[in-house]
Amino acid sequence: MKYGARNRITGKVKSVKKGDVMxxxxFDVTPPAEMASVLTTESLESLDLKVGDKVELIVKAIHVLPVKE
Amino acid sequence: MKYGARNRITGKVKSVKKGDVMxxxxFDVTPPAEMASVLTTESLESLDLKVGDKVELIVKAIHVLPVKE
Amino acid sequence: MKYGARNRITGKVKSVKKGDVMxxxxFDVTPPAEMASVLTTESLESLDLKVGDKVELIVKAIHVLPVKE
Amino acid sequence: MKYGARNRITGKVKSVKKGDVMxxxxFDVTPPAEMASVLTTESLESLDLKVGDKVELIVKAIHVLPVKE
Amino acid sequence: MKYGARNRITGKVKSVKKGDVMxxxxFDVTPPAEMASVLTTESLESLDLKVGDKVELIVKAIHVLPVKE
Amino acid sequence: MKYGARNRITGKVKSVKKGDVMxxxxFDVTPPAEMASVLTTESLESLDLKVGDKVELIVKAIHVLPVKE
Known part of the structure; x- marks a missing residue:
């Protein structure tokens, strides 16, 4: 599988908070760090994400905002 | 500084490719890994990013797409 | 603080509607006008936004859609 | 025309920088302020934006990132 | 009405799930297919979307992620 | 492969315009229609998209803007 996105991170589901719509x-990502995703509850259910599941996290480069002090 | 975004990653500028508009x-991020950002060339210049600069990479959780095999 | 984004607007928190996940x-922005942001409730709480708080609203230029009659 | 977006700002085209793809x-927006948009050069041409044109700038609330000191 | 976006699809509202914030x-789009949109509940109400309403779905090209096996 | 996104459209590459950075x-999508994607030229090259290639186009529901007359 190849994606039209520059950022592809492997992680494990750490927790799931299911809301009404979203x-x-x-996700645990190495090194001991954490990333978060918001998706529709429908997508969550069709992905059937459970704690411990291995996923890839895809982020288009346009959505990464660099900040410098 | 506090951001209305769940993902905040520290990295160092590894390379800059300046285009006409974009x-x-x-960025090098730990562990030996890489992330990429696309921004306007104007923003690049006003940030004055140079190889080795330390930055924070901010990503709203809505822009993280989980993919599962 | 410098941001890799072209749009940076100063505003004051006018109202907060906290949902389950989002x-x-x-925000009041000058001139008498209003802008809105959706963020995770977690981010809201870690920002600790209260009515009257002064914030900056960052928008990457790629997310601005021009419409012309 | 009604839009599924919370932010709708009226502005005038101030400058156009046409790149190869993007x-x-x-835009001048009131009060003396400026906003920027990145779009495909094709969209630019089909909009036929010229300096002085009046446009509306639509931004979904999810794309507004609040930052607080 | 002209939009600064490459993708413009005509559809009919098929179902509405109203959440607390989102x-x-x-939407039914031709051929028998479906697309989905998430927006603030406020925007939903100001659009006054009802099943059967005809709408246009605007997507900036930057938000389309191509995936290839 | 399962994606955390509500919109998944099958298409064929119709044309490729390679820019410096973007x-x-x-894409041809059925019925005779067209969709467009902007991605980094690097992603384009790593996807190795050629006219006629079959791809899936993934769009998170949050990026779909409904407009109603």
């Missing part, structure tokens, strides 16, 4: 999922 | 910047 | 915040 | 347009 | 709307 | 790809 849901929030947290 | 530019592509790559 | 929250909606409205 | 273009950058700046 | 809402999910599904 | 590239624009057009």
């Amino acid at each position: 849901s929030l999922v947290k | 530019s592509l910047v790559k | 929250s909606l915040v409205k | 273009s950058l347009v700046k | 809402s999910l709307v599904k | 590239s624009l790809v057009k």
